[in-house]
Amino acid sequence: MEDNRQNSLQKDSRSPWQKWINPRSCALGCVCYLAGFMTVPAILIADSNRPEIKKERFLNREINSCQNCDLAFEDFALRNFNEADFSGANLQEAIFGATQLSDANFSKANLERAILRQANLARANFEGANLSQADFSCGAGTCTYLSDTNFRHANLTGANFQAVGFTPAGETGLPNVDFTGADLTRADFTYASVKGALMEKVKLCETTMPDGTISNRDCQ
Secondary structure (H helix, E strand, O other): OHHHHHHHHHOOOOHHHHOOOOHHHHHHHHHHHHHHHHHHHHHHHHHHHHHHHHHHHHHOOOOOOOOOOOOOOOOOOEEEEEOEEEEOEEEOOOOOOOOOOOOOOOOOOOOOOEOOOOOOOOOOOOOOOOOOOOOOEEEOOEEEEOOEEHHHHHHHOOOOOOOOOOEOOOEEOOOEOOOOOOOOOOOOOOOOOOOOEEEOOEEEEEEEEEOOOEEEEOOO
């Protein structure tokens, strides 16, 4: 009896926090700690993928991809977006005046009424993009640079290509610029040089040709 009483007193003499420490509580605490440690990065990753955060980081050039972003009316003039991924983005009425866009990807993007005057579009990909009423025309003696640019199956209805294919030094043409299957309805190529361009299966309807004539070849 006396021994039991002494053992009971020894147990009661422990401090309150010591009474809570046991293998089970330690295991539970470790699990909770690890869960919290793993949750913080997950929250940060999820937050960085929010459309508005992704767009802001892209515009600040912290990342080079903004697929499916809403970038309508944005001003990219005079900036460097070489190799940037704009695929599927909404770029309606965006301004790309004198922008560096070599190897940029605009596939399936909406560039309706976008301004691309004097931009460097070497090897840029516009396959399947909507470029209706986009402006590629020359200005201030400088033309949009098109070389190995992909416009396959793009909608170029009403696009302005006036005088493209020329530089102050003379005619450069559009070497390996691929318009295969593109819709060139009401597009304007007045004074342009399409030398070297691939024009297979393009749709010509009310299209102004380089010599100023109107082609209605594919009007229905």
